[in-house]
Amino acid sequence: MTLRSLEQETLVLNGATIETLRTPCLLLDQRRLSTNIAGMRARLDRLGVGFRPHLKTAKSIDVARLAMTSPSGPITVSTLREAEYFADHGVTDMIYGVGMAPAKLEPVSAIRARNVDLAVVLDSIEQADALAAHCRQQGEAIPALIEVDADGRRSGVSPTDPGLLLAIARQLTSGAELRGVLVHAGASYDLNRPDDLMIAADSERDAALVAARTLVGAGFPCPVVSVGSTPTARFTRDLDGITEVRAGAFMFGDLCQVGIGSMAIDDLALSVLATVIGRNRSQGRTIIDAGWMALSRDRSTARQVVDLGYGMVCDLDGEPYADLIVADTNQEHGVAALRAGSSASLPDLAIGSRVRILPNHACATAAQHQAYRLLPAGPSAALAEWPRCSGW
Amino acid sequence: MTLRSLEQETLVLNGATIETLRTPCLLLDQRRLSTNIAGMRARLDRLGVGFRPHLKTAKSIDVARLAMTSPSGPITVSTLREAEYFADHGVTDMIYGVGMAPAKLEPVSAIRARNVDLAVVLDSIEQADALAAHCRQQGEAIPALIEVDADGRRSGVSPTDPGLLLAIARQLTSGAELRGVLVHAGASYDLNRPDDLMIAADSERDAALVAARTLVGAGFPCPVVSVGSTPTARFTRDLDGITEVRAGAFMFGDLCQVGIGSMAIDDLALSVLATVIGRNRSQGRTIIDAGWMALSRDRSTARQVVDLGYGMVCDLDGEPYADLIVADTNQEHGVAALRAGSSASLPDLAIGSRVRILPNHACATAAQHQAYRLLPAGPSAALAEWPRCSGW
Numbered sequence: 001m002t003l004r005s006l007e008q009e010t011l012v013l014n015g016a017t018i019e020t021l022r023t024p025c026l027l028l029d030q031r032r033l034s035t036n037i038a039g040m041r042a043r044l045d046r047l048g049v050g051f052r053p054h055l056k057t058a059k060s061i062d063v064a065r066l067a068m069t070s071p072s073g074p075i076t077v078s079t080l081r082e083a084e085y086f087a088d089h090g091v092t093d094m095i096y097g098v099g100m101a102p103a104k105l106e107p108v109s110a111i112r113a114r115n116v117d118l119a120v121v122l123d124s125i126e127q128a129d130a131l132a133a134h135c136r137q138q139g140e141a142i143p144a145l146i147e148v149d150a151d152g153r154r155s156g157v158s159p160t161d162p163g164l165l166l167a168i169a170r171q172l173t174s175g176a177e178l179r180g181v182l183v184h185a186g187a188s189y190d191l192n193r194p195d196d197l198m199i200a201a202d203s204e205r206d207a208a209l210v211a212a213r214t215l216v217g218a219g220f221p222c223p224v225v226s227v228g229s230t231p232t233a234r235f236t237r238d239l240d241g242i243t244e245v246r247a248g249a250f251m252f253g254d255l256c257q258v259g260i261g262s263m264a265i266d267d268l269a270l271s272v273l274a275t276v277i278g279r280n281r282s283q284g285r286t287i288i289d290a291g292w293m294a295l296s297r298d299r300s301t302a303r304q305v306v307d308l309g310y311g312m313v314c315d316l317d318g319e320p321y322a323d324l325i326v327a328d329t330n331q332e333h334g335v336a337a338l339r340a341g342s343s344a345s346l347p348d349l350a351i352g353s354r355v356r357i358l359p360n361h362a363c364a365t366a367a368q369h370q371a372y373r374l375l376p377a378g379p380s381a382a383l384a385e386w387p388r389c390s391g392w
Numbered sequence: 393m394t395l396r397s398l399e400q401e402t403l404v405l406n407g408a409t410i411e412t413l414r415t416p417c418l419l420l421d422q423r424r425l426s427t428n429i430a431g432m433r434a435r436l437d438r439l440g441v442g443f444r445p446h447l448k449t450a451k452s453i454d455v456a457r458l459a460m461t462s463p464s465g466p467i468t469v470s471t472l473r474e475a476e477y478f479a480d481h482g483v484t485d486m487i488y489g490v491g492m493a494p495a496k497l498e499p500v501s502a503i504r505a506r507n508v509d510l511a512v513v514l515d516s517i518e519q520a521d522a523l524a525a526h527c528r529q530q531g532e533a534i535p536a537l538i539e540v541d542a543d544g545r546r547s548g549v550s551p552t553d554p555g556l557l558l559a560i561a562r563q564l565t566s567g568a569e570l571r572g573v574l575v576h577a578g579a580s581y582d583l584n585r586p587d588d589l590m591i592a593a594d595s596e597r598d599a600a601l602v603a604a605r606t607l608v609g610a611g612f613p614c615p616v617v618s619v620g621s622t623p624t625a626r627f628t629r630d631l632d633g634i635t636e637v638r639a640g641a642f643m644f645g646d647l648c649q650v651g652i653g654s655m656a657i658d659d660l661a662l663s664v665l666a667t668v669i670g671r672n673r674s675q676g677r678t679i680i681d682a683g684w685m686a687l688s689r690d691r692s693t694a695r696q697v698v699d700l701g702y703g704m705v706c707d708l709d710g711e712p713y714a715d716l717i718v719a720d721t722n723q724e725h726g727v728a729a730l731r732a733g734s735s736a737s738l739p740d741l742a743i744g745s746r747v748r749i750l751p752n753h754a755c756a757t758a759a760q761h762q763a764y765r766l767l768p769a770g771p772s773a774a775l776a777e778w779p780r781c782s783g784w
């Protein structure tokens with residue numbers, strides 16, 4: 001197996017090469033990562049909107065430093081653990097993008113006491129009440145964004161329910177700071193036609209704008225109008241009135257994004273390096289040492305037009321073998337096989353051969369690993385292992 | 393919410409109580425764990441067979457010490473990292489139960505150099521050839537078990553292919569030690585009728601016995617005849633000729649095992665503690681802070697008679713709410729809702745309420761966490777956090 005696309009001398013990672021690294025392990029293609037980030041930043045610059053990268057996928061300060069518009073942020077996080085980790089590394093502008101529970105206010109205040117402008121998210125009067133009471137008790141006005149629902153999928157106040165929106169705003173401002181509104185168009189992940197994705201992006205924007213206008217019209221402040229998902233960020237054409245976009249999955253990309261149409265196979269920066277540990281050619285199976293523990297149980301492509309099992313099997317250059325997918329997994333076993341109905345021939349992968357698996361869902365696959373091993377950006381690039389934070 | 397089944401004063405875990413622990417986190421019911429282990433050991437004692445617990449689910453020396461028949465083992469592991477971790481904690485008798493790749497022989501030798509009797513598994517002439525060559529070069533006879541296939545599901549030599557079995561044995565013994573045969577009846581996980589499970593257990597046993605007789609009949613040693621899965625270990629009636637059973641998932645149990653019929657809801661020792669962070673009663677949704685990051689993406693019950701989504705929602709005592717499941721997840725959001733067609737009423741869980749989620753698949757859910765928080769076995773029991781090992 002040759003290594004056509006990379007310089008042989010650059011493959012020494014922490015003393016090991018891509019041929020000798022213990023498998024399974026998580027590879028990150030630094031060149032593609034940088035290209036994906038540069039593309040998104042240029043796109044958002046053209047749209048005249050700020051960028052608050054979501055770090056829930058990467059969970060790495062090294063990736064964050066490539067994505068952030070300044071060393072101190074802004075960023076979006078999905079757990080208090082991420083907030084603490086990024087605060088440890090000098091990030092001071094964060095939104096904790098998951099609905100706030102009262103028991104989380106004490107750790108939020110502890111993080112804010114480190115000169116971090118950490119804002120929380122909520123969508124109910126109960127939460128606003130708890131937050132305002134906590135703020136009055138602590139003598140600090142914690143900033144909060146009201147989550148607005150664009151698609152009925154999960155959380156958020158309906159933009160067509162101004163009464164609830166204003167009631168939350170009133171309750172919130174009895175102690176806390178109303179920072180603005182926040183929308184996530186989660187339903188965009190079910191789409192795959194550019195026209196539909198543009199409509200989803202418009203709906204996400206409009207939900208945010210309607211809510212912001214309701215607040216401002218009633219005399220409330222609304223300095224931040226925040227939207228974001230990778231599919232809508234890719235397909236939006238107009239973000240007039242929006243102040244910032246949160247997106248994160250685009251940095252690595254995955255097969256789910258390819259199925260949506262928001263990324264191409266050649267954009268995908270994340271893969272799992274695996275070794276062939278068994279084969280049964282009569283049954284068309286090649287067994288690899290990347291099972292669901294290394295790939296995750298995520299089957300996002302199962303509901304898309306092309307079901308790619310637990311991932312596409314590629315050679316060490318990242319070139320997919322025709323129709324070869326990880327068809328099934330156990331904890332530490334992956335079963336590589338041709339897709340049903342394929343007329344391709346099964347590649348003859350000997351025991352000990354190495355392959356790379358492109359995952360369904362970068363967030364889920366990366367979460368199974370403690371660190372990234374970097375495929376370097378060029379011959380002179382530093383070789384590195386980038387740790388991830390985890391837990392809550 | 394009361395805590396009927398546990399003494400209130402025993403709930404202080406590392407200074408936090410089940411009411412104040414940061415969520416989501418992984419709870420382990422020590423009483424159920426101990427009962428499950430005692431039950432399996434008594435059962436295997438009655439069957440007159442040895443027990444080599446599989447630690448791939450628990451990945452914890454504390455759990456291992458409850459399950460092992462001696463402080464030094466024997467155990468089964470699924471990764472080299474587990475082998476290193478358990479060796480660090482004094483375990484000296486292990487089978488690395490996943491097919492061996494040539495590049496893994498060097499770390500295997502390094503672990504064995506620490507006076508650990510670590511055996512490997514293989515099912516091909518190529519692997520036997522690589523192992524024997526490594527052994528001759530190292531001047532040590534590494535023990536190996538030949539994996540035998542009971543159900544055509546994944547790996548292993550067919551027991552009806554004595555030619556291949558003997559060819560592997562010959563190649564292997566040109567440098568390595570033939571330790572025996574090993575079978576895992578993975579297809580038992582697709583069953584749910586006791587009669588079928590007994591047949592699967594018999595098939596697993598018979599595959600091992602046929603292969604062992606082939607080897608012994610040709611003059612090869614076969615001291616170990618190893619079988620194991622939680623469903624077959626629960627339903628087997630006769631293991632005459634088998635020397636040891638490997639099983640591990642039974643220690644914690646999960647909803648998949650309940651669907652199979654190999655465990656009951658009241659046996660389940662593992663749950664995820666979560667907090668309500670949102671609700672939308674008009675749409676029948678309660679949002680909790682346990683998404684797929686805390687529960688895993690595993691959907692094992694989806695292919696069973698009763699699909700329980702991403703898990704059953706219980707109160708703090710572990711009592712399930714009628715028909716309430718985690719119907720959908722995002723990374724840090726779980727959507728609790730009634731099962732389709734349910735006539736139960738949605739419990740009124742306020743923001744900040746705490747619930748426990750029984751998972752589909754204990755191995756996958758535990759893998760999302762770095763440690764167990766123990767629900768103690770009794771008022772005087774030590775309170776503890778048990779770490780897990782992870783990675784490869």
